[in-house]
Amino acid sequence: GAVVSQHPSRVICKSGTSVKIECRSLDFQATTMFWYRQFPKQSLMLMATSNEGSKATYEQGVEKDKFLINHASLTLSTLTVTSAHPEDSSFYICSAPQAGTRPSTDTQYFGPGTRLTVL
Amino acid sequence: AQSVAQPEDQVNVAEGNPLTVKCTYSVSGNPYLFWYVQYPNRGLQFLLKYITGDNLVKGSYGFEAEFNKSQTSFHLKKPSALVSDSALYFCAVRDGNDMRFGAGTRLTVKP
Numbered sequence: 001g002a003v004v005s006q007h008p009s010r011v012i013c014k015s016g017t018s019v020k021i022e023c024r025s026l027d028f029q030a031t032t033m034f035w036y037r038q039f040p041k042q043s044l045m046l047m048a049t050s051n052e053g054s055k056a057t058y059e060q061g062v063e064k065d066k067f068l069i070n071h072a073s074l075t076l077s078t079l080t081v082t083s084a085h086p087e088d089s090s091f092y093i094c095s096a097p098q099a100g101t102r103p104s105t106d107t108q109y110f111g112p113g114t115r116l117t118v119l
Numbered sequence: 120a121q122s123v124a125q126p127e128d129q130v131n132v133a134e135g136n137p138l139t140v141k142c143t144y145s146v147s148g149n150p151y152l153f154w155y156v157q158y159p160n161r162g163l164q165f166l167l168k169y170i171t172g173d174n175l176v177k178g179s180y181g182f183e184a185e186f187n188k189s190q191t192s193f194h195l196k197k198p199s200a201l202v203s204d205s206a207l208y209f210c211a212v213r214d215g216n217d218m219r220f221g222a223g224t225r226l227t228v229k230p
């Protein structure tokens with residue numbers, strides 16, 4: 001199947017600093033990528049939809065000025081957590097659909113995730 | 120809005136026994152249903168999906184799932200569990216770009 005990578009896999013930062021997480025589709029192009037956040041022992045929560053060539057679409061309750069998303073190319077989306085605080089510590093996962101006939105039926109391929117710890 | 124429910128937080132089975140991980144869904148239109156597995160400290164891996172057609176869907180690693188429209192269920196099954204199947208399993212429903220995940224079920228297969 002298709003491969004999606006994330007970098008870094010783990011990051012520890014001080015409160016107030018910014019952290020950038022990269023999501024790459026390695027062997028296919030993705031005009032759309034998704035960013036999720038996973039809390040311990042909980043399911044994934046969709047944060048935003050990253051669109052190549054246009055602004056990201058954020059879910060209700062997600063601060064777009066805090067979680068900056070840039071879909072720089074057909075294979076790269078970045079999530080920047082600005083002015084990080086301890087409550088931003090979480091497991092962040094991206095996914096990209098390998099285009100099929102309809103978005104609803106596309107198989108999502110997930111990155112391995114990035115563990116962010118804010119001290 | 121669509122949603123999925125995984126009624127069991129934890130499922131324990133003995134190696135070699137059949138396993139079932141339950142999922143029920145709620146959608147307004149045609150359901151597009153998915154199962155994903157998450158191994159420790161790893162991202163999610165696609166197992167299988169139901170779009171249309173046969174109610175029994177076969178997927179990766181010997182897993183299969185049965186779509187039951189009358190019971191609005193999409194239970195994940197495997198005839199003979201392996202210890203390596205121990206992981207966190209997520210059911211998901213998709214409507215366009217909106218994907219909703221269940222809370223996850225932790226499967227533990229004991230030798």
